[in-house]
Amino acid sequence: xxxxxxKEGRDKMLAGINKLERAVGSTMGPNGKTxxxxxxxxxxxxxITKDGxxxxxSIVFKDPVENIGxxxxxxxxxxxxxxxxxxxxTATVLATAFINNLKDFNSNEINKAFDxxxxxxxxxxxxxxxxLKQEDIKHVATISANNDSKIGDIIQEAYNFSNIIKVEEGGxxxxxxxxxxxxxxxxxxxxxxxxNKRKAEVEQEEPFVLILDGKLENLKSFEQPIKQIASxxxxxxIITEHVHENILRLLETNFLSGSLNVCVIKAPGYSxxxxxxxxxISDFTGAAVINDFNKPYNSSILGxxxxxxxxxxxxxxxxxxxxxITESIxxxxxxxxxxxxxxxxxxxxxRITNLTGKVATIKVGGxxxxxxxxxxxxxxxxxLAVACALEEGIVEGAGEAxxxxxxxxxxxxxYNKSIxxxxxxxxxxxxxxxxxxxxxxxxxxxxxxxxxxxDNYFNNNIIDPLKVTRCALENAVSVAKTILSTEAIVLSHxxxxx
Numbered sequence: 001x002x003x004x005x006x007k008e009g010r011d012k013m014l015a016g017i018n019k020l021e022r023a024v025g026s027t028m029g030p031n032g033k034t035x036x037x038x039x040x041x042x043x044x045x046x047x048i049t050k051d052g053x054x055x056x057x058s059i060v061f062k063d064p065v066e067n068i069g070x071x072x073x074x075x076x077x078x079x080x081x082x083x084x085x086x087x088x089x090t091a092t093v094l095a096t097a098f099i100n101n102l103k104d105f106n107s108n109e110i111n112k113a114f115d116x117x118x119x120x121x122x123x124x125x126x127x128x129x130x131x132l133k134q135e136d137i138k139h140v141a142t143i144s145a146n147n148d149s150k151i152g153d154i155i156q157e158a159y160n161f162s163n164i165i166k167v168e169e170g171g172x173x174x175x176x177x178x179x180x181x182x183x184x185x186x187x188x189x190x191x192x193x194x195x196n197k198r199k200a201e202v203e204q205e206e207p208f209v210l211i212l213d214g215k216l217e218n219l220k221s222f223e224q225p226i227k228q229i230a231s232x233x234x235x236x237x238i239i240t241e242h243v244h245e246n247i248l249r250l251l252e253t254n255f256l257s258g259s260l261n262v263c264v265i266k267a268p269g270y271s272x273x274x275x276x277x278x279x280x281i282s283d284f285t286g287a288a289v290i291n292d293f294n295k296p297y298n299s300s301i302l303g304x305x306x307x308x309x310x311x312x313x314x315x316x317x318x319x320x321x322x323x324x325i326t327e328s329i330x331x332x333x334x335x336x337x338x339x340x341x342x343x344x345x346x347x348x349x350x351r352i353t354n355l356t357g358k359v360a361t362i363k364v365g366g367x368x369x370x371x372x373x374x375x376x377x378x379x380x381x382x383x384l385a386v387a388c389a390l391e392e393g394i395v396e397g398a399g400e401a402x403x404x405x406x407x408x409x410x411x412x413x414x415y416n417k418s419i420x421x422x423x424x425x426x427x428x429x430x431x432x433x434x435x436x437x438x439x440x441x442x443x444x445x446x447x448x449x450x451x452x453x454x455d456n457y458f459n460n461n462i463i464d465p466l467k468v469t470r471c472a473l474e475n476a477v478s479v480a481k482t483i484l485s486t487e488a489i490v491l492s493h494x495x496x497x498x
Contacts, residue, residue, distance in 0.1 A: 015063075017096055019059075027089055046370075048370060052088035086468045114480075120409045121405045141156065143462065161176075164181055170364050180358065183315070189266060206307070207304070213291040215240065224297065284328075285303030306321065385465050395464055397457060
């Protein structure tokens with residue numbers, strides 16, 4: 001076992017952090033560079049990316065202390081992408097600036113400064129934010145996609161069709177399809193079912209569907225259809241109110257071993273409304289709704305979908321072309337026409353919306369598989385950025401929102417004497433993302449002032465989602481406080497020997 005103490009240990013951690021930031025930060029801004037990294041899906045092969053979290057996750061240092069510093073920053077970056085879908089590079093650059101600029105100060109005073117100042121900065125960000133207009137979606141998407149205006153235009157067109165957007169690999173060129181789909185406000189019941197680790201999502205093509213009105217406490221009744229799906233390398237979506245822990249563990253084991261490609265999601269709704277929604281999903285998929293768990297079933301109870309995507313917050317079901325739901329929709333519309341109760345009308349309208357929903361599917365093309373995957377990553381990030389912008393609004397981009405918030409807070413009489421110097425350094429550190437974009441050779445620079453030649457970022461469509469900026473800042477602060485208060489680093493025997 002080896003122990004690294006105080007300055008020596010922090011300096012080694014900082015060396016790893018700075019190397020990580022240099023690689024990740026090089027992707028930032030419209031003139032950011034691409035990075036070649038190992039392809040985790042194909043051993044021995046490489047891919048090209050400008051995605052900050054992909055670059056970060058590919059980096060492992062030989063020195064164990066350097067690697068610890070890098071791991072801590074990567075955790076902040078990953079948490080940012082989990083919360084907001086983007087902003088990993090901003091989180092990395094901010095955290096590195098905080099750590100470098102504040103490393104010589106007392107950790108208690110640093111924490112006090114962060115706790116006093118950062119909430120004021122976030123208040124300023126919110127104060128200066130604006131609601132995203134429908135026609136501005138393409139600008140958020142373009143910036144998130146590393147200034148690719150074609151990606152921005154296609155995502156704008158997709159949102160003009162629907163707020164449910166699905167991105168998948170396609171052929172030689174990018175194209176957009178609008179197909180029938182349903183969005184449910186439920187997620188996977190276990191992270192073990194995730195197929196896209198970077199996005200924490202489950203993706204299935206042509207899955208079978210098993211709908212249960214009740215709790216799944218054993219698999220005996222469904223042994224035949226499950227075995228058939230497994231033998232044919234098929235996929236299975238299970239929708240149920242609850243799963244017994246032992247059954248969930250068994251399904252996880254089968255998934256992880258490759259025996260059964262399965263995902264379990266919770267049945268949406270509650271009480272009678274849940275039964276109505278299960279009926280609608282049954283019509284949408286052609287699956288029977290099972291409420292008797294004491295007899296054996298065959299594959300005739302299963303429904304099917306064209307595709308499935310389950311995120312951390314919702315499930316998108318794309319209807320199979322063989323399923324006809326016209327009669328189901330007509331029946332609901334008929335019920336709506338003679339319903340008098342306001343709540344019943346609202347629920348009926350929601351059910352009709354679910355069944356008549358559209359999914360805008362973007363099929364990403366490329367001249368090679370490497371190019372296709374890199375473009376799909378950018379489409380994914382851009383779609384998530386738009387979702388964040390619709391949720392909390394937008395702020396000025398290119399690091400300008402953080403800079404202006406820093407200036408606003410600096411003009412206030414907020415400091416007590418003990419944190420005055422630390423507070424100013426902390427606020428100056430908020431300008432690090434904009435400096436990084438300039439260092440990467442961003443255009444629109446005024447050569448005399450070395451500042452951006454922009455009078456109004458909103459009018460020039462240089463915008464970022466508030467949620468992305470906020471989450472990046474909060475996570476950068478969290479990891480910086482942790483690292484700056486570290487006194488000793490204890491290495492395991494394995495790390496020390498390596």
